[in-house]
Amino acid sequence: MNLFIKLVSGSIRSQMQYKINFLVSSLSYALIMAVDFILLAAILHRFDNVKGWNLYEVGLLYGISSVAITLYRVFGVEIHNFEKYMIEGEFDSLLIRPVSPLSLLLTKNLDLSRIGGTVQGVLILAISIIGLSLKDFDMFLLLVYLPISIFSGLIICFSLGLLTATIAFWTQRIKDFQVFTLYAPFNAANYPMNIYPGWLKLIFFTVIPVGFMNYTPILFLLNKGGTVWNLALPPAVALVFLFLTLRFWQFGIRHYHSTGS
Amino acid sequence: MVYWILLQKSFMRNLQYKVAHLINNAASAIFGFVFIAIWTGVLQGKESESPYGVLDMTYYIAAVQCILWVSGFLTAGLNIQNGVRNGAISLELVRPTNFFLYVTSQEAGRLVYNFFFRSIPIGIVFALTVGFYVPQHVPTYLFLCISIFLAIIISINLHYLVGISACWTTEISWAHFVNFTLLAGLGGQFVPIDFLPAPLSVITHYLPFASAIYYPVMIFLEKSSSSVIFIQLFWTIVLTIMNLWLTERARQKLEIQGG
Numbered sequence: 001m002n003l004f005i006k007l008v009s010g011s012i013r014s015q016m017q018y019k020i021n022f023l024v025s026s027l028s029y030a031l032i033m034a035v036d037f038i039l040l041a042a043i044l045h046r047f048d049n050v051k052g053w054n055l056y057e058v059g060l061l062y063g064i065s066s067v068a069i070t071l072y073r074v075f076g077v078e079i080h081n082f083e084k085y086m087i088e089g090e091f092d093s094l095l096i097r098p099v100s101p102l103s104l105l106l107t108k109n110l111d112l113s114r115i116g117g118t119v120q121g122v123l124i125l126a127i128s129i130i131g132l133s134l135k136d137f138d139m140f141l142l143l144v145y146l147p148i149s150i151f152s153g154l155i156i157c158f159s160l161g162l163l164t165a166t167i168a169f170w171t172q173r174i175k176d177f178q179v180f181t182l183y184a185p186f187n188a189a190n191y192p193m194n195i196y197p198g199w200l201k202l203i204f205f206t207v208i209p210v211g212f213m214n215y216t217p218i219l220f221l222l223n224k225g226g227t228v229w230n231l232a233l234p235p236a237v238a239l240v241f242l243f244l245t246l247r248f249w250q251f252g253i254r255h256y257h258s259t260g261s
Numbered sequence: 262m263v264y265w266i267l268l269q270k271s272f273m274r275n276l277q278y279k280v281a282h283l284i285n286n287a288a289s290a291i292f293g294f295v296f297i298a299i300w301t302g303v304l305q306g307k308e309s310e311s312p313y314g315v316l317d318m319t320y321y322i323a324a325v326q327c328i329l330w331v332s333g334f335l336t337a338g339l340n341i342q343n344g345v346r347n348g349a350i351s352l353e354l355v356r357p358t359n360f361f362l363y364v365t366s367q368e369a370g371r372l373v374y375n376f377f378f379r380s381i382p383i384g385i386v387f388a389l390t391v392g393f394y395v396p397q398h399v400p401t402y403l404f405l406c407i408s409i410f411l412a413i414i415i416s417i418n419l420h421y422l423v424g425i426s427a428c429w430t431t432e433i434s435w436a437h438f439v440n441f442t443l444l445a446g447l448g449g450q451f452v453p454i455d456f457l458p459a460p461l462s463v464i465t466h467y468l469p470f471a472s473a474i475y476y477p478v479m480i481f482l483e484k485s486s487s488s489v490i491f492i493q494l495f496w497t498i499v500l501t502i503m504n505l506w507l508t509e510r511a512r513q514k515l516e517i518q519g520g
Contacts, residue, residue: 047304
């Protein structure tokens, strides 16, 4: 843990050497995500709701999903850009260190410019919670549960990222897979799962389990259906998925062949 | 002609990656399905309040997902920034070729490739699943060709503008992000611009972003008169002249530094 804090603080210091660049990139990243949400707000303002979910309710889903993926982009930047280790043959150097390759990757770098997106997600959550004007107990439950939901989302996102990175052991390039495994599912998870056709729903609740992080618990928290089990599922699914992904990652490392040059 | 050869070479280079691109096409189609599902959810039972029905929006999103590959997803800064960073730009600017055409013709080659190996396959996926609009009137096809052609030039110019700004700022990744967001957001990638709230819905019609995505799609769907081509033509001319002028300024700046 000590090592982790040292490595992370080093990474922060190095990025703070370029303050203006950091500020501008964070701001522009937040702007991008805000434009996305403003567009959604414009539609829902005009049409009132999407399959029974109003703007603030969708905002909750949207906020959880965007905070989760942006936190992953902050902490998992080396996992996300893992293909460069394969293409440039840098992975060998990670294997000979006394720390596991995964810990090295996680501590090597932080992409702080993505923090802007996290802040924007939190803002959307705040606006939505205020807009919902829930009863005291429901509000309390929601506030207590939100961090769990976000954390489950982060774990699911990280697992998907690692899963995709592992594919690089065989295919080298993974950018094209990421659209499949990360961008499209998280974009979809910004909206209630009940709008999707059956085959998409099946994917989002099995192989790419993004539906669990926000839709499942929020359904119960907003009294739209489900049972108390809806609250237990997200962390449980996240941990099982993480476990399976770590196994797959280990399997991938065993099958790693260096370039041999 | 050298620019034609550059265009062809760029096309051939992209052919090397066609398998990876075909996988990516499936992902692009999934994005389309997600957007279509959202619109279906929003519009169901409320079609009377909307200028577009569920089927209209399905056709709209399907067409947008296809055109994005020729006028939306361009190379960030057309890679001009790399030349600025490693100094290669000084050589590129003094070559006896026109730098603007040298850069844009290579991107054009990539976009021609995208049209055949991205737009068309994605269109086929939509045609086989949710349906794809087929223009009913013969003149539409002519207007569509002109409109797409102008949309490509406008988008290349917008990306060139971001790229050439590297001569002054070095770092362009944030400028590219902003440019892309405006292009997608105000160009109607997910929300047709007439759905936007009041002042925005009027202004966006006259911005270059709508000319790059929204107008060609509306002409294709036969929902817009062909006169919007004049707005596209206006932006094509303005942006091209501006970029040629900026290129000249960049060249002068370079000579001052190098002297």
